[in-house]
Amino acid sequence: MTNWKVILSIAKTHLLTKIKQTSTAALGVTFGIGSYITLVCFMTGLNNMLDNLILNQTPHVHIYNEIEPSAKQPISLYDDLSESFNVVHSIKPKLSQKKIHNALPIIKHLEANENVYGALPQIKTQIFYIAGSIEIGGNLTGINPLDEAKFFNMADYIVEGSAKALHNTDNGILLGIGIAKKMSLKVGDRVQISPINGGIFPLKIVGFYQSGIADLDAIQSFANIKTVQRILGKAQNYITDINVKLYDIEKSIPLSKQIEKQFKLTAIDIKTANAQFETGTTIRNLITYAVSITLLIVAGFGIYNILNMLIYEKMNDIAILKATGFSGKDVQLIFMSQAMIIGFVGGVLGLLIGFGLANLIGTIPFQTEALPTVETYPINMNPYFFIIGFTFAMLSTFLAGYLPSKKAKKIDPVKIIRGQ
Numbered sequence: 001m002t003n004w005k006v007i008l009s010i011a012k013t014h015l016l017t018k019i020k021q022t023s024t025a026a027l028g029v030t031f032g033i034g035s036y037i038t039l040v041c042f043m044t045g046l047n048n049m050l051d052n053l054i055l056n057q058t059p060h061v062h063i064y065n066e067i068e069p070s071a072k073q074p075i076s077l078y079d080d081l082s083e084s085f086n087v088v089h090s091i092k093p094k095l096s097q098k099k100i101h102n103a104l105p106i107i108k109h110l111e112a113n114e115n116v117y118g119a120l121p122q123i124k125t126q127i128f129y130i131a132g133s134i135e136i137g138g139n140l141t142g143i144n145p146l147d148e149a150k151f152f153n154m155a156d157y158i159v160e161g162s163a164k165a166l167h168n169t170d171n172g173i174l175l176g177i178g179i180a181k182k183m184s185l186k187v188g189d190r191v192q193i194s195p196i197n198g199g200i201f202p203l204k205i206v207g208f209y210q211s212g213i214a215d216l217d218a219i220q221s222f223a224n225i226k227t228v229q230r231i232l233g234k235a236q237n238y239i240t241d242i243n244v245k246l247y248d249i250e251k252s253i254p255l256s257k258q259i260e261k262q263f264k265l266t267a268i269d270i271k272t273a274n275a276q277f278e279t280g281t282t283i284r285n286l287i288t289y290a291v292s293i294t295l296l297i298v299a300g301f302g303i304y305n306i307l308n309m310l311i312y313e314k315m316n317d318i319a320i321l322k323a324t325g326f327s328g329k330d331v332q333l334i335f336m337s338q339a340m341i342i343g344f345v346g347g348v349l350g351l352l353i354g355f356g357l358a359n360l361i362g363t364i365p366f367q368t369e370a371l372p373t374v375e376t377y378p379i380n381m382n383p384y385f386f387i388i389g390f391t392f393a394m395l396s397t398f399l400a401g402y403l404p405s406k407k408a409k410k411i412d413p414v415k416i417i418r419g420q
């Protein structure tokens with residue numbers, strides 16, 4: 001039966017008598033794990049921030065009525081020409097409305113779907129912002145502000161004012177920060193807008209919106225759905241777009257196909273709309289994890305080299321242990337114990353250092369116009385990173401200690417003693 005008390009006592013003595021080598025081995029693990037934790041928390045935090053910059057503002061499924069040419073042209077209705085080959089030039093889009101027919105019942109139907117977190121109506125229209133004799137082209141989107149803040153984190157992009165202020169003001173407008181700068185406007189001022197079909201409507205500025213995309217902020221603004229319906233002279237059921245948020249983003253593709261088939265509308269899923277962005281995200285994550293794993297592997301090789309040298313220096317000790325009755329298995333367990341102790345101590349210190357450095361980075365100011373609500377560098381303190389780091393520390397030290405300890409197990413004490 002293995003006497004663990006004696007084995008651990010001998011392992012402890014070996015580690016303390018060579019404290020410099022022990023410290024070097026432990027520090028190799030410490031800095032390897034510390035670097036891994038710091039890097040992965042920082043890089044995934046940045047990746048999440050970049051993902052959210054785009055994905056928070058993008059619906060999982062965007063439903064609208066696509067204006068497109070008629071599939072069948074009048075010439076195809078003549079039976080006499082049914083067997084002929086017809087070529088039609090300069091095909092014009094068919095006469096259709098941007099309005100989604102039966103939009104409100106469709107929204108209720110979607111909200112009843114167990115996969116749907118929220119289905120929000122919108123009205124999109126082109127307008128002119130009027131400042132004296134100057135007219136600036138732009139877009140006005142009618143929304144339900146509180147729902148947009150809840151489901152699409154709109155509040156994160158409002159740099160002045162609030163979604164609630166827009167909700168409470170019938171003739172209010174949330175102006176893009178780029179337009180506000182061009183026209184030297186501030187919150188509380190009035191801006192005149194004119195839809196394409198004519199008319200001038202003064203709206204009160206209740207806040208500024210900054211998406212982080214300069215071209216969008218130079219044209220985009222928001223108002224209540226009822227306000228936009230009134231400006232356009234449309235009924236209360238006039239809706240041009242429906243934005244759907246799902247519990248699981250992976251369900252967006254099948255749902256979009258189902259909607260197109262069921263309602264004869266265009267439904268664009270988030271993966272199709274952001275295919276290039278998703279590719280970039282995948283590559284960034286791949287690089288992050290590749291570098292992180294490399295750091296851990298380098299730390300493991302450092303431990304292996306140090307333990308290997310330690311065994312060569314302890315040849316006499318191994319010979320004496322075997323001569324006094326210790327089996328090869330006992331000797332192997334002594335060196336394996338040393339490796340695991342180094343891994344445990346180095347791993348714990350590495351987690352503490354990584355946690356401290358990641359928190360320190362999270363306090364460094366980070367301000368950019370592209371990300372108005374971000375004040376410090378983003379850090380992702382996912383507990384799984386710490387579990388993975390400590391597990392790898394123990395696993396790498398186990399493997400690094402196993403090979404040298406297996407060599408120590410096979411040492412013949414008679415040859416060592418004769419050599420002396």
